[in-house]
Amino acid sequence: MTLSNHHRDWLLRAPESKKLERIEAYFSGHGYSAHRHDTYAIGVTLAGVQSFNYRHSKRHSQPGGTIVLHPDEIHDGEAGTSDGFRYRMFYIEPSVIQQVLGGRPLPFIEGGLSSDPRLNIATRRLLSSIDHSLDPLEEEDAIYDVAQALDLAAGNRRGRRLLDYPAAERARLFIHDALDQVITLDGLVQASGRDRWSLSRDFRALYGTSPYRYITQRRLNEARRLAFQGVAWSEVALACGFFDQSHMTRLHTQAFGISPARWLNMLR
Incomplete structure (x- = not known):
């Protein structure tokens, strides 16, 4: 900055x-x-x-x-x-x-x-x-x-559009197969066969959240599982596809309203 x-x-x-x-x-x-x-x-x-x-x-x-x-x-x-x-x-x-x-x-x-x-x-x-x-x-x-x-x-009205469930499901399955890798929007587009904005709209309508938040939540769930097994948070963050521990902590706090360290200490 x-x-x-x-x-x-x-x-x-x-x-x-x-x-x-x-x-x-x-x-x-x-x-x-x-x-x-x-x-x-x-x-x-x-x-x-x-x-x-x-x-x-x-x-x-x-x-x-x-x-x-x-x-x-x-x-x-x-x-x-x-x-x-x-x-x-x-x-x-x-x-x-x-x-x-x-x-x-x-x-x-x-x-x-x-x-x-x-x-x-x-x-x-x-x-x-x-x-x-x-x-x-x-x-x-x-x-x-x-x-x-x-x-x-702005008061603009939107009409209904048909959803492409097969394309959204291809993107969702791709996410689960690539959680330990860097997932890009281009990758999701290629896996689904849909343009980025249509995919984003359909994914939200069909699964209740955006591709980004879906990916983040899956990674956070895996991070919690590993941490509960005793893996250090610094190792957990990298293993689950986060930039570093602070990146994971920020997203965990946004998603659950509590830091990962505090969550784990409360469980223990």
């Missing part, structure tokens, strides 16, 4: 990603002059009041809502109070959102602010671990959630 500092203001930039840019920043007063960019800017205010001019009106974002600035819309940014404001934001090209939507109209949030809880949850998930690189499957999964939530928050 890179850090830029100017007086009291600061800016953190998350590790580089091919799909999007993620930042966290604090401004004590003036933040940005009027500008526009060709990406969505989607984020949350963490503290204070984040004020900005957008589509001929002054907007004020506070913790709890979601900011959605449409591509090519002029906006600025400043603190709404003397306390300043802190926020997290990600920037994503419309083409990436459109890959999920498959030709549906690009979602537009009137006024640049949304109180839709689905969109807020999806946005916070993508921004929750800004100091870590995103696993490619985790990133694809989060982008899918954001695009669908954005579409719903």
Whole structure:
């Protein structure tokens, strides 16, 4: 993560990603002059009041809502109070959102602010671990959630589509056969014979979760089994396909609400 500092203001930039840019920043007063960019800017205010001019009106974002600035819309940014404001934001090209939507109209949030809880949850998930690189499957999964939530928050209606169960089952069986390896989205696409977004949609509908979360849960279950047998956590993490022990600990805590070490100590 890179850090830029100017007086009291600061800016953190998350590790580089091919799909999007993620930042966290604090401004004590003036933040940005009027500008526009060709990406969505989607984020949350963490503290204070984040004020900005957008589509001929002054907007004020506070913790709890979601900011959605449409591509090519002029906006600025400043603190709404003397306390300043802190926020997290990600920037994503419309083409990436459109890959999920498959030709549906690009979602537009009137006024640049949304109180839709689905969109807020999806946005916070993508921004929750800004100091870590995103696993490619985790990133694809989060982008899918954001695009669908954005579409719903904009009031766009979706029609029913037929599901390809055989393709989703091929992907699921592939996952079980490759848990000790690096599983990529390209691998799932090749195994299933479906494009990535159709596979993600069908997998969720048929198995109740995304491919990424399914993989993570299977690996965590295996990690628990090995740890209970006495294998050291550092060895467990590598044996189950995690980057390292801290990566496994973070995902275990997200999935179960408790660290793996604490879980094991409580069992003992």
